[in-house]
Amino acid sequence: MRKTNVAASENAYYETDVSNATDAGAVASSREIEIASGSEIASTADGGTGVAIDLNSDMGESFGRWKLGDDEALLQVVSSANVACGFHAGDPSVMLRTLEYAASRGVVVGTHVAYRDLAGFGRRHVDAAPAELRADVMYQIAALEGVARSVGAAVRYVKPHGALYNRIVRDEVQAQAVVDAIRSVDDSLAILTQPGAVVGQVAEAEGLRVFHEAFADRAYNADGTLVSRRLPGAVITDPAEVAARVLRMVQCHEVEAIDGSIVALHADSVCVHGDSPFAVAMARAVRARLEAEAIVIRSFAPSMSDSAESDSQSAVTGAWMSVSGESDNQTLKPGPQMTDSAESDNQSAKTGVQLSVSPESDTQAARGRGLTCVS
Template sequence: MPAIDLNSDMGESFGRWTLGDDESLLTVVSSANIACGFHAGDPAVMVRTLRNAAENGVTVGAHVSYRDLAGFGRRYVDESDEDLTADIMYQLAAIEGLATAAGTHVSYVKPHGALYNRIVTDERQAACVIRAMQMVDASLGLLTLPGSAVGRLAEQAGLPVYREAFADRAYTPSGTLVSRREPGAVIADPTVVADRVARMVSDGTVEAIDGTVVPITADSVCVHGDSPAAVAMAKAVRERLEAGGVTVRPFAGHAS
């Protein structure tokens, strides 16, 4: 029976500011990319989200980013190699310690926002992420776009690499994500999103923003937790997949 992972970014609230419905999403997804405090999240939010993930049997990933709370990690930062490596190490160490206290553990790393997009092609910053993973926990897997520079470097370093597709983001003809600054970059209709994911899983293709058909191979499909329709989209995707005989299950590790 075919299987796919369904992941979502979460733990992105901060202090009195709330973003997303993590509790509801954790009853639908199979993997959770939890913010580590640099683009969003704080220690209390991290612990609460980790505990909820453990209670729901959801696999945990570290959603590391640039140090950019004001920009929600969506601004490119030109850090030195030493600083970027240390920033990633700090985030990994924090979430792994909190995960242990919450009764779960971290199985993989998914960079966030501008860092995620940059290391698709930027080998220097990609190498910093890989170096940080190796120094903190070489058992961690990496979740990234197919064909990315960081994925290639991770494979060369002997780290597990998993390929990701996006349910609610538009693609360019080259298979990369359309910038959020462009119209049509984010797709909000749950039915449209569910149809796209079903096509990704069954046919291995997605329709790019210009109408061309792009091949895509994925171990996991992401529904963004900060979308107003995130829960509805995740439910629609899961229901559509399971109705088509596809099992939704984690691509890496296990919850506890």
């Protein structure tokens, strides 16, 4: 018998129409959401398994003549993009160029807000006063929204970057400042963070939509935390292996930990780091593997041009994937988060993750949809 651990988050928001469902795997309507798994149930008209997933990437992080990542290539693979707002990376010209290409590809955009730390790429902790941090985040959101509007795009969510992301996992004061900034500029925006993060709890209390994420290319400990980057095997670089892990996360809502145990994983997002030489190949491999299983790739946050029905579906939390265009050794959007400092590693482990339904229930629900789980 395999050893099983539970480390997961429940959906922050979801719709239900299950009064006529006869069992856990039944779909009562084309817009039903499977609450137990954290996966969005797509319309059967999509011709797939009924599971819809978003591919998301951090981009717009070049600066002047310095280029980071292959945004154009990734924008041909993903369906949502987190765009840097000039504080940790990016500049006005890069923002405009990224948004123009994203709009031409029909890719939904979100703001990638950060500390004011260009020299440190947003990886250094800043003890900003709440009022200052609130103003900085407001400035970044407003700037990206304005540029996006000029190219016919609409910002749909906020994803904090690097050290700020990690800080507000546990710091309620800075978390409140970020949430206040979002609500002050545009309270229709959702926020993306890791399971169990303080900022997620604050955001929910303030009425914002919250999405959580896990990681495709990082090894997990048995308790659901990420293996420190200092340890062998912490980062997975083989595209085929990463694609297989993502498929298992999506179909069975679990991941194999570094010690061989099984961790139940109920995230709304799966992040794949995207700045390595294998970044684009990895993203393409993941998408190809999912589509081979008839899993639909689409954004969790529809654009303004979508129908009212699609817009209402944007409030639904579904499993979705993220492809990060940031440095692999940087503090990125973990769930749980890991950084390069032992102190931050320990703090991440302490924050932990929220418990969800049992992995047995997940497996039964997945099999009820006709999906094959890895035993």
